[in-house]
Amino acid sequence: MAKKVALLQGNQACAAGAVYAGCTFFAGYPITPSTEVAEELSNDLPKIGGKFIQMEDEIAAMAAVIGASLTGSKSITATSGPGVSLKQELIGYACIAEVPCVIINVMRGGPSTGMPTGPGQSDVMQAMWGTHGDHAAIALVPSTVQEIFTETVRAFNLAEKYRMPVQVLFDEIVGHMRERIVFPEPGELEVINRTAPTVSPAEYKPYDATKGQVPPLASFGSGYKFHVTGLNKAADGFPTTKAEYVDAEERRQVNKVMDNVADIESNEEYLTEDAEVLIWSYGSTARSARYAVNELRKQGIKVGLFRPVTLWPFPEKRTSELAKQCKAIVVAEMNLGQMVYEVERAAKGNCVVVHEGRVDGEPINPGQIAAKVKEVM
């Protein structure tokens, strides 16, 4: 049977991906340019027995997502930069309480209200360090409508597998752009569900590290009772200030991600084998970069593209390797310089690292990237 195809916006593909992954709960406070994610899910979720709630504000929406997830529902919210700023306290809460959830950030410019209908990529550091305290983060940065679908599914998988919030960041361009998508059949993409406890409710401890780096999570309403708090806590979930517990728990929560980078990372490389100059770019800007690579290659310039799909954890190993091979790396991103600092750090002085940015609400075009490549040749 022929697969179902459609011409969809990135935001619509995101909603479809959420449903495919088994999402049954959305809470949000619709904001441009992410609104279509909410619009689609308000239509789709009730049909599959799910819940859609438009909350009174962004903070409440994030709280509802955490609450719903603790009852066992795969939960999502969608917003843009101003909303993600408001959600930070609760994103930190989801980190320490280890509650799986997915946060979609369709990026526009900023700070504050910025330019609602224009694209931006200036929330990428916020995705890692927006909430305070030591923590690990997972952030995915798809660049096509099809990839928004698959990465939304993967975001749910990673959230459930590692018991934590996962952010998916794309910008207004891919969020609003329409392109053809081929819907995966049920079963074609892996769908991961959280691990439930095997012990009795009386024996259950929600943060029991002896059960593994990611302890099983019981659902409220299934007979298991436990304490959930933003305070540092012992295995039973109750607050503690005992140094050995606090230290071990903080480290476990970071290590559960950093020990599994190989499972979480995802990158695409294009013509990097013989590249002398590397363009390091993600999201919609990587599309301009790929176009620029093709144009430059026609002129005999040995240039390649490294495109992270997992932005956090940072693709440290491969970026370091490529820095040893290349003369220069051009980091193209729609901001005044964010990921370029991570690339510089990973390059360890082995090559020149330069930034090509733009913040006027227009995309970085291929010509702009090509000119920068020629400048560093």
Place this chain on the structure above:
Amino acid sequence: MSQRYELRFSGAGGQGLITAGIILAEAASIIEGKRAEQSQSYGPEARGGASKSEVIISDGPIDYPKATIVDICLAMTQEAADKYANGIKEGGLLLLDADFVKNTPQGNFKVYRLPIMRMAKEDVGREIVANVVALGAVVGMTGVVSRDAAEQAVLRKVPEAFKDLNKKAFNLGYEKGKELLN
């Protein structure tokens, strides 16, 4: 690398030019099986203001989703013509609404005029289908998708009660667009 064909529909917000772009992209990608992408840019206004919708059609993968060198540009208003009738390739096409664009943008491209809003109002009977008249004209002028594919795509998009109206609008635009280049 594959051939890109770039189209830009511009006018006032609320004139349905984003919809026209979506219909064309569906005709190309879903009905004809080519690669097509539609993107848009608009201001914060719900109505009014200049808006544009771009469609890229290609036989291969489309990396950069915005226009690089425009093959054909449509401008329905003076503001849109002033703001968006640029980046048109040498020898490319610019279609203007004859009544609403008085100052003709200058450049190394061919300029054509049709009273699109007036045709929709007087010949088809409803101003609201001006976007479909315009789409018909652009398809008639360029042949970038077949007449059949475009008509099918229009009809997939509109409710039953408006099918005849839109069919009439599309075909009127198509015929007039084709005549322009003869």
